[in-house]
Amino acid sequence: MTNSYWLLALLVVPLVGAALVMLVPKANETLAKQLALLISLVTFGLTIAMCLEFVVAKAAEFQFAYSISWVSNYNINFALGVDGIALVLIALSTSLVPIVLLAGWHDADGARGTVRGYVALILVLEAAMVGVFAATDLFLFYVFFEAMLVPVYFLIGRYGGPRRNYAAVKFLLYSLFGGLLMLASLIGLYVVSGNLTGHGTFDFTSLAALSIDPTTQKWLFAGFFIAFAIKAPLVPFHTWLPDAAAESTPGTAVLLVGVLDKVGTFGMLRYCLELFPDASHWATPLVIVLAVIGIIYGALQAIGQTDIKRLIAYTSVSHFGFIALGVFVMTSQGQSGSALYMVNHGFSTAALFLIGGFLISRRGSRLIADFGGVQKVAPVLAGTFLVAGLSSLALPGLSSFVSEFLVLVGTFERYTWVGVVATLGIVLAALYILLMYQRTMTGPVPEAVAEKVHDLRGREVLAIAPLLVVIIALGFYPQPVLDVVNPAVDRVMHAVGSTDPAPQVAPVAEGTHK
Amino acid sequence: MSPFSGAVTHAAEAAPAVTAATGTFQLIWLLIALPLVGAAILLLAGRRTDKWGHWLGLLASTASFVVAVLLFVAMLGQSDDQRTQVQHLFNWIAVGTFDVPVDLRLDQLSMTFVLLITGVGSLIHLYSVGYMSHDRDRRRFFGYLNLFVASMLLLVLADNYLLLYVGWEGVGLASYLLIGFWFFKDSAAVASKKAFVVNRVGDVGLSLAIMLMFVTFGSVSFEGVLGSASKGSQQSMTWIGLALLLAACGKSAQFPLQSWLLDAMEGPTPVSALIHAATMVTAGVYLIVRSGAIFDASLPARNAVIVVGAITLLMGAIIGCAKDDIKKALAGSTMSQIGYMILAAGLGPVGYAFAIFHLLLHGFFKADMFLGAGSVMHGMNDGVNMRRYGALRTVMKVTWITFMMGWLAILGIPPFSGFYSKDKIIEAAWSVSPVAGLVTLVGAGITAFYMTRLFAMTFHGEARWTDDVHPHESPWIMMFPIAILALLSAVAGFILNLNNAFVDWLKPVTGLEEPQLPFSSAVLPIAAIILVLIGAVLAWIPYATRAVPEVAPAGNLLTRAARADLYGDAANEAVFMRPGQYLTRWLVWFDNRVVDGVVNGTAATIGGLSGRARRLQTGFARSYALSMLGGAALVAAALVLVRL
């Protein structure tokens, strides 16, 4: 098999770029930012070109495969490759980075660390994010999974808000704890594969083909699942997220919640389900209960928050409940919906965090109570915030609706009452978004708001506009993404041995009666 | 098994054949695209379009109306079985067997709505050019109006339930934006949010209905669902029907989700006329009539619809009797009239066509009266308190006469419009259940009371204006649309009822059955007219011939309850809002102290233990040496022991 260099390029370009950025003199902050933006745009351009090369018909296979031997003693390969799901998530990551850099142009000014350090860390993070989605060797996946923590830890700890140290350490400890369990399972998996086939391997496809004894599966599954549940995060492992998101800069929050956390749900879909099908079925009731609790609990928490960023973080807890639910209901609608939801949630949360960030940096406060009547003084800001919020509450016609509805339909097919309870989440979603909008954007204008809050500037509009365009476009025409995702989901469905339930009444087109 | 004795009847006609749109019918998408483009330009281009934005909005809506008329003419040229035209635009969502295209369906039912929406919509656009002329955000207003028209058209043109859902929430969004148009007023912002959230509760119903349809039929298209509705189990059909009813309750402000409509009057008056009287709030009726096949297959679902319609009919009428705010009185009336339509839709094929007939005529006369109310407010410094009106017939002649047309129409005095549809609904209701029939009859009497009260308080009696008010007639740009609507209120019913033209037009879609009455069909119209006259006289005497107190008297128990919207808000507050607030507050505490507390507690415990442990580091080199020696001895001992 010949190696394809697309994915390697996506890894190397941001890494080399980060090194170049660090060579820029410390005082020349603008140059560092411009260079970083340029590099992220080049990476995004490469991603687009790669997506065009992607063969949709074979989206279930790992394309653009690249593999060289890394640690030959343990049969570890530096192996990359993407299926449909990984492809769209990589596209999400590389498209968000330039937006984050542009929107957060002044985020790092006056922070404890240098500006060039900030943008370089973001580029390093980008490489790690590409790596974690592209890895087809489990050991390599683990390495990237943990490597992501390093830039994020510094991004929060050096460039964050007043309680940044607490938030950064909390984030790190939570993630390391999960990572440790995953490492244990990973080693276990290696040993099991060695016992079953005679030579241990970390290669995903070979591992997925193994039929592991159900009891062993459960233990190995637990290690992976807890790591992913912390990352995603599912209730009750979620409390690091509001702290981390609230204390980091808006840009970091976007990458953290929009992309990093997707590794959790991506991992559930790709690794938990395909590697441990029996254990996944065994754990399904528990996961579904956790997911539904997460949907309702996250939404209720969001309603009760007084801090804009924490509120947005809790909406994500609720949305991750939906994604996890879709993954584990084992229907093609649910899983395709989840995969699409990961993308859509990335864009709509990015818009919410960034616009919320603009608002907060103007007023100098994160408290909802300090705002009011912003629509009067900054109509464009308010309008974009509303669109982002409507996407978050899954208004039909905007992208999140398609994915949320698919998840709900997928759930309802198999677990009627779970579907009903999850559907109640849409009322709560309307409440948390519109309450926040009402309290911040409408009503009389307080003096402090009138003085400090001004409308979006050109750079900010430039950063936000692509997000809103994508949100609307994917709302009306999500099929291209679904076409890429569906074959990969079918592969997962096949691996876990599930098929969609048939309707009670046979469709008319087939002309058969019940 | 049910209080209603009507038998379940299935639509007599088979579902009409579907024709792929060709020729003129390929313009269907333009109906939606025109106002959508208008909205996009007005909302994206911002203040640059301030000067001519309202004309663009009017143009977009009118152009859509012109297309609608073209399509209508083309449809008239087709035979009955060629009139259901479906235009396929593109594939929207396809996962596994869940395959939803973006298809538009134009048949007699949606054609009726399209004409109503674009026609009345364009008139109200024109009216708004005058009504909103002093508002510096007039362009934004027209942007929202265009958005509404586009969404509403999508709602009625969609060929499957999921696409209908897009329009369904789209109109909800437009309604949210327009109720909160004057967002700098807290009351408007709160009312708009309330409207959206209550509507969302209804939307849960629609979501569940769609999911149930997919699970039951493997399809969400009208053809796939309605075509096999008779094959589904009774239980499934009942659940789908109830879920659809919940959706209809939210959008059409029916009991128990009625509370948002009265607050929605915070929006500018043209909005109340277009969205909260003529079109959007009637979407629930459309949904039920469109889904007739499902209700035909389930008697319990149908009975639930009748009960909801009947309760709301009476509630709205009672609330309407007690309100002094002209817009809220009209809003109560809207609730009540939609109650009529919902009730009619619950009657089955005897009622479907008349529900739509009443909906259309109500669209004319209620829009006429709302715009008339706007004209009155325009002349009265935006005052809405009818106790401060009176004797306006002297200074606002045109408004008075046009309003009178609407008044006579809603009363159901022949030959004005309301008579033809309401009378048929009463007749159909009697044929299904005497209880429902009685409710509709009594409702007609109460309607006469509150509408006459409103009319008399506003235009007759003595002038009770405050000194700073100088009532005057509104400009032609506002009066012209009112005049047209007044004309329609006066004659549309009569014309459309000639040879049963309207009902025959709808029949292929909705089906039709003649109501079977145990007595002569002449009894009901006469009884209705007598009740209406009694109601009207009862209101006329105190409000037109005697002095109306400028401060409302305390009133009896019922009046006070009606003023408080029959405690709908109080109930919501006590049952949902307060407990909800406590719950979220408690949960935030729980999350911070308990869930996070466990984590932080673990961290603190480890920190405390290590704080103790580090005391071992005394700094004395010799004690370290001792512990090293001890450790080495232990290791050595262990080695020796293991060896043994």
Place this chain on the structure above:
Amino acid sequence: MNPANYIYLSAVLFSLGAFGVLVRRNAIVVFMCVELMLNASNLAFVSFARIHGNLDGQVIAFFVMVVAAAEVVVGLAIIMTIFRTRRSASVDEANLLKY
């Protein structure tokens, strides 16, 4: 002569050294005791080399000597510096590196 006797001697020397490290306060004396322990272990290594008839122990003894020499240089330098600042060579007084 029984090679085991060398081992016993080594053990005695090592114990003496360890005892000295634990009870004496003067840094120089402690240092000397450490040297004593090192040389005791050297003796043991060489004896084992003799007993087992290979050169491994002797090689390690040379390593230990080299390390000991390096340690003497660094250790004495530290003691000198501490003595200069504190005018004392007591190990108990240099106790700031704690907790």
